[in-house]
Amino acid sequence: xxxxxxxxxxxxxxxxxxxxxxxxxxxxxxxxxxxxxxxxxxxxxxxxxxxxxxxxxxxxxxxxxxxxxxxxxxxxxxxxxxxxxxxxxxxxxxxxxxxxxxxxxxxxxxxxxxxxxxxxxxxxxxxxxxxxxxxxxxxxxxxxxxxxxxxxxxxxxxxxxxxxxxxxxxxxxxxxxxxxxxxxxxxxxxxxxxxxxxxxxxxxxxxxxxxxxxxxxxxxxxxxxxxxxxxxxxxxxxxxxxxxxx
Amino acid sequence: xxxxxxxxxxxxxxxxxxxxxxxxxxxxxxxxxxxxxxxxxxxxxxxxxxxxxxxxxxxxxxxxxxxxxxxxxxxxxxxxxxxxxxxxxxxxxxxxxxxxxxxxxxxxxxxxxxxxxxxxxxxxxxxxxxxxxxxxxxxxxxxxxxxxxxxxxxxxxxxxxxxxxxxxxxxxxxxxxxxxxxxxxxxxxxxxxxxxxxxxxxxxxxxxxxxxxxxxxxxxxxxxxxxxxxxxxxxxxxxxxxxxxxxxxxxxxxxxxxx
Amino acid sequence: xxxxxxxxxxxxxxxxxxxxxxxxxxxxxxxxxxxxxxxxxxxxxxxxxxxxxxxxxxxxxxxxxxxxxxxxxxxxxxxxxxxxxxxxxxxxxxxxxxxxxxxxxxxxxxxxxxxxxxxxxxxxxxxxxxxxxxxxxxxxxxxxxxxxxxxxxxxxxxxxxxxxxxxxxxxxxxxxxxxxxxxxxxxxxxxxxxxxxxxxxxxxxxxxxxxxxxxxxxxxxxxxxxxxxxxxxxxxxxxxxxxxxxxxxxxxxxxxxxxxxxxxxxxxxxxxxxxxxxxxxxxxxxxxxxxxxxxxxxxxxxxxxxxxxxxxxxxxxxxxxxxxx
Numbered sequence: 155x156x157x158x159x160x161x162x163x164x165x166x167x168x169x170x171x172x173x174x175x176x177x178x179x180x181x182x183x184x185x186x187x188x189x190x191x192x193x194x195x196x197x198x199x200x201x202x203x204x205x206x207x208x209x210x211x212x213x214x215x216x217x218x219x220x221x222x223x224x225x226x227x228x229x230x231x232x233x234x235x236x237x238x239x240x241x242x243x244x245x246x247x248x249x250x251x252x253x254x255x256x257x258x259x260x261x262x263x264x265x266x267x268x269x270x271x272x273x274x275x276x277x278x279x280x281x282x283x284x285x286x287x288x289x290x291x292x293x294x295x296x297x298x299x300x301x302x303x304x305x306x307x308x309x310x311x312x313x314x315x316x317x318x319x320x321x322x323x324x325x326x327x328x329x330x331x332x333x334x335x336x337x338x339x340x341x342x343x344x345x346x347x348x349x350x351x352x353x354x355x356x357x358x359x360x361x362x363x364x365x366x367x368x369x370x371x372x373x374x375x376x377x378x379x380x381x382x383x384x385x386x387x388x389x390x391x392x393x394x395x396x397x398x399x400x
Numbered sequence: 401x402x403x404x405x406x407x408x409x410x411x412x413x414x415x416x417x418x419x420x421x422x423x424x425x426x427x428x429x430x431x432x433x434x435x436x437x438x439x440x441x442x443x444x445x446x447x448x449x450x451x452x453x454x455x456x457x458x459x460x461x462x463x464x465x466x467x468x469x470x471x472x473x474x475x476x477x478x479x480x481x482x483x484x485x486x487x488x489x490x491x492x493x494x495x496x497x498x499x500x501x502x503x504x505x506x507x508x509x510x511x512x513x514x515x516x517x518x519x520x521x522x523x524x525x526x527x528x529x530x531x532x533x534x535x536x537x538x539x540x541x542x543x544x545x546x547x548x549x550x551x552x553x554x555x556x557x558x559x560x561x562x563x564x565x566x567x568x569x570x571x572x573x574x575x576x577x578x579x580x581x582x583x584x585x586x587x588x589x590x591x592x593x594x595x596x597x598x599x600x601x602x603x604x605x606x607x608x609x610x611x612x613x614x615x616x617x618x619x620x621x622x623x624x625x626x627x628x629x630x631x632x633x634x635x636x637x638x639x640x641x642x643x644x645x646x647x648x649x650x651x652x653x654x655x656x657x658x659x
Numbered sequence: 660x661x662x663x664x665x666x667x668x669x670x671x672x673x674x675x676x677x678x679x680x681x682x683x684x685x686x687x688x689x690x691x692x693x694x695x696x697x698x699x700x701x702x703x704x705x706x707x708x709x710x711x712x713x714x715x716x717x718x719x720x721x722x723x724x725x726x727x728x729x730x731x732x733x734x735x736x737x738x739x740x741x742x743x744x745x746x747x748x749x750x751x752x753x754x755x756x757x758x759x760x761x762x763x764x765x766x767x768x769x770x771x772x773x774x775x776x777x778x779x780x781x782x783x784x785x786x787x788x789x790x791x792x793x794x795x796x797x798x799x800x801x802x803x804x805x806x807x808x809x810x811x812x813x814x815x816x817x818x819x820x821x822x823x824x825x826x827x828x829x830x831x832x833x834x835x836x837x838x839x840x841x842x843x844x845x846x847x848x849x850x851x852x853x854x855x856x857x858x859x860x861x862x863x864x865x866x867x868x869x870x871x872x873x874x875x876x877x878x879x880x881x882x883x884x885x886x887x888x889x890x891x892x893x894x895x896x897x898x899x900x901x902x903x904x905x906x907x908x909x910x911x912x913x914x915x916x917x918x919x920x921x922x923x924x925x926x927x928x929x930x931x932x933x934x935x936x937x938x939x940x941x942x943x944x945x946x947x948x949x950x951x952x953x954x955x956x957x958x959x960x961x962x963x964x965x966x967x968x969x970x971x972x973x974x975x976x977x978x979x980x981x982x983x984x
Contacts, residue, residue, distance in 0.1 A: 321481060
């Protein structure tokens with residue numbers, strides 16, 4: 155049941171420009187970040203840590219949440235247009251599976267971004283001959299934790315795009331959430347606020363403490379936020395009258 | 401869908417008023433002022449932190465272009481997309497274009513976006529003044545002339561951004577493209593600022609930096625030193641030129657389209 | 660008894676559009692109107708003639724070019740060739756909007772803002788067309804969207820039928836002189852179809868307008884229209900009054916006897932049709948003689964009926980589609 159929902163979602167996403175966007179953002183970020191790294195070698199201490207900061211600082215704070223918002227809007231737009239809602243809701247699948255299927259696709263898009271980030275980071279580092287051994291362990295931890303943390307954003311943005319039938323506004327919510335994430339981290343809630351989890355996990359500015367308790371906290375809370383999103387969306391889809399177009 | 405004539409359609413002011421009527425219940429004001437509120441909260445948080453050890457407002461003025469580059473291009477994209485997309489969702493173009501000239505529709509939507517932007521910039525400028533005078537900064541507080549200059553350059557840059565995004569909105573029915581352009585402009589604008597200043601002239605959203613009020617650099621002792629930047633006549637002129645060119649081109653392209 | 664069994668009635672040459680009744684002015688006329696997309700010709704040399712004050716049915720299978728023709732009349736699509744005269748004026752980019760002020764249209768799906776109410780939708784159109792405020796109430800009452808329950812509802816919550824009615828209200832608001840309606844009963848239930856059909860039939864008399872209705876449903880056009888233009892693959896195949904179209908129907912007599920084989924031998928030019936025999940349509944006196952003749956030979960006539968081609972048969976023949984169905 156869920157599997158067929160998921161495969162249906164992937165069929166809907168064929169030839170979608172979204173995939174390219176999620177790969178392009180880290181690519182451009184890597185390009186400019188590398189240029190910045192090279193240009194500021196006298197100010198920064200050369201090393202993999204600083205290159206990571208240059209590549210990911212702005213993505214993890216602002217632009218990946220916004221892009222996730224755009225991806226979520228894209229996933230729901232197919233339903234918001236015309237009377238697709240009617241077809242979707244009479245399909246013999248539970249409401250929960252409908253939402254989860256979209257969440258899986260969004261998480262995968264997100265994974266594409268992280269994979270691209272990784273690939274470009276490693277490639278740039280090699281090309282720029284960054285000194286020091288490649289910090290495999292800590293880097294893997296940051297990428298994986300960053301992705302897990304970003305799932306919370308995926309869940310929340312998918313709910314927002316489901317409720318708001320305007321394509322653009324949820325993207326603004328993504329950006330706004332990212333800004334709130336920074337403020338939350340400043341205020342000590344960096345391991346709690348959903349938009350801050352990814353920021354903390356990626357540890358872009360190398361200021362975050364990633365010991366075992368904090369890692370667990372990021373992972374667990376991310377799962378909790380995703381679960382809450384799924385629960386809320388399922389309840390909402392089940393109980394609201396289906397309104398095709400608004 | 402050819403030469404614009406007044407005969408058979410309402411005046412431009414009425415057309416603009418209609419754009420606002422169409423955007424009812426689209427939460428346009430909520431979205432734009434809401435995003436602005438996020439930016440403001442962030443500004444206040446940062447400024448409150450700074451004022452404790454450095455009562456010089458120049459530091460805040462130096463940061464403003466960065467805050468604007470992160471938020472305003474996306475805000476412009478949200479406004480342009482909402483105003484334009486309202487016709488796509490309603491399947492409305494083929495009816496609308498029997499009552500209103502295509503070029504007039506583009507102009508009215510553009511004017512409506514600029515009006516919203518004017519309010520947003522006005523509110524933001526007031527917010528900057530409130531932060532300057534309300535939190536306890538002592539030095540280099542912005543007077544009316546400086547605030548007016550800030551409002552003008554911010555508005556002119558935003559007008560350019562909104563024109564560019566509206567052109568994308570008119571070209572494609574799917575609003576994913578203009579939103580990516582909006583996010584991309586935020587992104588590029590922010591990043592380009594870290595490269596040598598000449599690069600900023602090639603990225604529309606980097607003009608917040610080109611038209612900045614206050615410039616700065618690290619001195620020998622790694623302290624940031626600030627000074628007043630000259631009036632950005634050249635930067636504003638480029639913005640206006642790009643705005644006009646993009647507007648004319650997108651209007652012409654849209655009028656030539658068939659349904 | 661003549662040898663010809665099934666005879667064509669005298670009338671227009673097959674395939675040539677009939678000229679409009681002389682002396683009538685035309686609300687819409689086109690000469691050689693053509694639209695090409697690359698190599699494909701979607702509308703081919705169309706000479707449309709819509710008499711003023713008529714309900715003109717624009718009939719053709721899906722993809723025949725009806726919507727494209729209507730869009731060209733509205734200036735939404737640029738014609739590749741030919742010209743169009745709407746309400747006595749040749750459409751140019753300069754006067755287009757002025758002419759269209761007197762034209763109401765509903766093309767393909769109804770155009771309405773789903774996040775606004777019906778009244779708000781009409782208000783926007785009213786302001787664009789420069790009509791007085793009373794037009795809104797009139798339009799809503801004509802399509803029966805003026806009940807209290809509907810007032811506060813957002814159009815996005817409307818049923819398909821209600822949206823279609825709103826689209827019609829938008830088109831006829833302000834009593835335009837010409838209405839172009841593209842498949843106006845699409846997606847409606849039978850009572851809705853009946854209602855809209857009635858409305859369209861009454862429009863020329865009630866509102867003093869000319870109505871061009873396009874449809875792929877023959878039965879619908881049959882019930883609504885005074886004049887018909889049949890289009891297939893972009894070409895006008897037949898154009899004329901509904902009465903003339905009906906007159907094209909071939910008529911014949913069908914009979915069943917106690918011994919069909921013997922009857923067929925007696926009556927020359929008979930065509931067997933299953934249990935029935937077909938003979939040429941004749942007047943009452945001759946028919947009486949046929950039955951007497953058969954009776955004299957001991958063949959009893961069990962059934963004798965007059966039959967004619969259905970409008971559907973005529974339509975299929977004109978559009979060359981009998982082979983496919």
